[in-house]
Amino acid sequence: MSYKIESRNLNLWYGSTHALKGVTLGIPESTITALIGPSGCGKSTFIRCLNRMNDLIDIVRIEGEVLYDNKNIYDKDVDVVELRKRIGMVFQKPNPFPMSIFDNIAYGPRIHGMSNVDKIVERSLNDAALWEEVSDRLDSPAMGLSGGQQQRLCIARTLAMRPEVILFDEPCSALDPISTSKIEGLMDELRSEYTQIIVTHNMQQAARVSEYTAFFLLGEMLEVGRTKEIFENPREKSTEDYITGRFG
Template sequence: MVGESRVKETLKDRAPEEQSEQAGLIQQISVREAAPTEVDPWAGEKVFDLEHVSVSYGSSLAVNDVSMTIPKNEVTALIGPSGCGKSTLLRCLNRMNDLIPSARVDGEVLYHGQNLYGSKVDPVQVRKLIGMVFQKPNPFPKSIFDNVAFGPRILGLGDIDHRVEKALRGAALWDEVKDRLDDNAYGMSGGQQQRLCIARTMAVDPEVILMDEPCSALDPISTAKVEDLMNELKEQYSIVIVTHNMQQAARVSDKTAFLIVEMDAAEGNRWGQLVEYDETDRIFTNPQDSRTEDYVTGKVG
């Protein structure tokens, strides 16, 4: 509760500045929109189909009735105020919610048409295909090399040295660490640690990478590096990112989903609700829902 109100405050504080940035953004985008669109942005292949997905912990609802499709080889952002369940929603996409015994998922999460929560589905197999990068960098207490090599080793993938180098290059980290691969990963800076975690995920060749506020613990320079990386990564991977930073969503994503906190005043319950899901350009320039507009223009937060 405390954390939430603090976040709100800071958002309010930053509102004017953000608004002016928004204005710049809108200009940019409207220039782009002037050019005739040649391809339908929803025509491509998709990785996830969410159909009426609700998540609850015990008896309390966390996310209510979300339906959306997530395209392949694009960056999809989930934005919204804290407590709107965007992280919870993200964690159902690779069954990390299974780790919380009381968590329950209703509805269907289809991954290439297969229900992720089907009775025969193995969560371990799911996580091999759908990797995750966490809010706080969480390298293993091992050497840099062993951090990246861990995944390929347990999955029995061959040619570890080559894979590690490729993953570190992919995460734009190779040049910084190639001379100290045997050093403990805890000696790296926060930004390097987070890129190491991304490299670690790439080393097992997933199809999708889920990112849960990957830059919230990083300084602006490290954040910029990770954002650049995302733009490159989407050629190879489909990325779903949760962020509370709207500018980040605007910068890196192709599609954006906006969730809000719904409240039942009588019962005191709160849960997340999907308000609008569209191309990022449209969410930020021409949202269909007034609540989205209020949020992206900084009127409420």
């Protein structure tokens, strides 16, 4: 199978803490892959490796490769700003900038000198299923939106950069069930156009949205497969124990 993005024998240390241990994991294009596993097993660390967000932490040391369109993103000549534009990220806690709704979305496109910013803003808000709720108050502060709206705004902000891959780190854990189901619906809509990776502690969510699931434990990627297989017939006992709620 050919992958959109793929780690090969990826190791990461925070100082002397060995947080990722030889992780080899391929993410197929235009699919949703869920990453699950107990707290502290390295899920966030792993997705932050995929757009080099860990570069920002100075005690981090990384060995191994991350191939994106068959090129190692850790090669010296890689433009990290461009990389993060193509591989966007949405965090657990919605983090709108302290500016208007419009400016939140327009910020990235303006910095990158993209034209038709008005159109980009409208399209991104539409794609993030937020346009109808905010089109009459684009100049209002983004901080005035509800948590669920803020999260969709953050997704719109990511979409505005026309990424190919979107990394979601527990995007719904601060949201109520209705907002959660909107985000899941949105991910479903984006399925064919984007490669999406979602870290989640919610097993039902993983089962609902993803085609593939990878189970992490203590820094290792223990098992990956079709979500249905992982949930119904896991190979590893620890995967089964985790999924059935026996630990984690």
